[in-house]
Amino acid sequence: MKVHGQRARRTVFKGGRLLGISVVFGHNEEMVFPDDEPIDATAVAFARRVLESASSVAVLSGAGISTDSGIPDFRGPNGVWTRNPGAEKRSTIQHYVEDPQVRRDAWQIRLQSDMFSASPNDGHKALVELERSGRLHTLVTQNIDGLHVIAGNSPDKIVEIHGTVHRWECVNCGARGPMVEALDRVRAGEEDPHCLPCGGIVKSATIMFGQSLVAADLMRAELAATEAEVLLAVGTSLSVYPVAAMVPLALEAGRAVIIVNAEPTPFDQHATAVIHGSASVVLPALLTP
Numbered sequence: 001m002k003v004h005g006q007r008a009r010r011t012v013f014k015g016g017r018l019l020g021i022s023v024v025f026g027h028n029e030e031m032v033f034p035d036d037e038p039i040d041a042t043a044v045a046f047a048r049r050v051l052e053s054a055s056s057v058a059v060l061s062g063a064g065i066s067t068d069s070g071i072p073d074f075r076g077p078n079g080v081w082t083r084n085p086g087a088e089k090r091s092t093i094q095h096y097v098e099d100p101q102v103r104r105d106a107w108q109i110r111l112q113s114d115m116f117s118a119s120p121n122d123g124h125k126a127l128v129e130l131e132r133s134g135r136l137h138t139l140v141t142q143n144i145d146g147l148h149v150i151a152g153n154s155p156d157k158i159v160e161i162h163g164t165v166h167r168w169e170c171v172n173c174g175a176r177g178p179m180v181e182a183l184d185r186v187r188a189g190e191e192d193p194h195c196l197p198c199g200g201i202v203k204s205a206t207i208m209f210g211q212s213l214v215a216a217d218l219m220r221a222e223l224a225a226t227e228a229e230v231l232l233a234v235g236t237s238l239s240v241y242p243v244a245a246m247v248p249l250a251l252e253a254g255r256a257v258i259i260v261n262a263e264p265t266p267f268d269q270h271a272t273a274v275i276h277g278s279a280s281v282v283l284p285a286l287l288t289p
């Protein structure tokens, strides 16, 4: 958990940017973090000032914001897909559509999934505070857990770039509905519920491997990266494209970029500020009034 305070300073002042505010690099003694979170309070104070002085903030969130809600990272070294290739197969559209057994397994796993009972943590709640302050431009999330919606951010501010597990969709006619309805049908005995209007195969409303992202969602992400004064990337390794491209887009547009992540990312050296720590601890320190 290291903070690139020096680099942040250099990057910021090199271009004469930073939104015209003066920054005092002092230790903020009021900021107290848990002992197991050796977070650099100076970097947090700096990032907080950048955020406070911005009239609009775009957010990109990834799996790291939900790990403290008990939702595992699917792609990380200890991720579900990494440890269980069957899970990856169930998340691939071609296998899902072609193999009824894959679908029956997928429905049983959805029935047992912890994701439907997970609650937002302090990281999600801090982003609700950001919206209440009137400065949230767009919240783009790579997560399919729906926790930003449950926390209370407005659905029209959120772009769920990989979809959501809380809704089902028909691969044939595009009909959608609440996932609880489909799960009720599975509980009632249907092993592979099909679309009632058209008989098509039903899946969760997530982007599976082999499916394209929604063009309109990508466009909103791109606009957010270039329009907002600050891009705050939280809990994402910034390695999954195209959404990770929000960071270079923001940098090219001259925007401040703040990265909060447990691990280093490929963009740390270019960011205005980098804070290595968990989102549920760092975001309240950055965003709570």
Ligand SMILES: [Zn+2]
Pocket: 170, 171, 172, 173, 174, 175, 195, 196, 197, 198, 199, 200
């Ligand atoms: Zn249908």
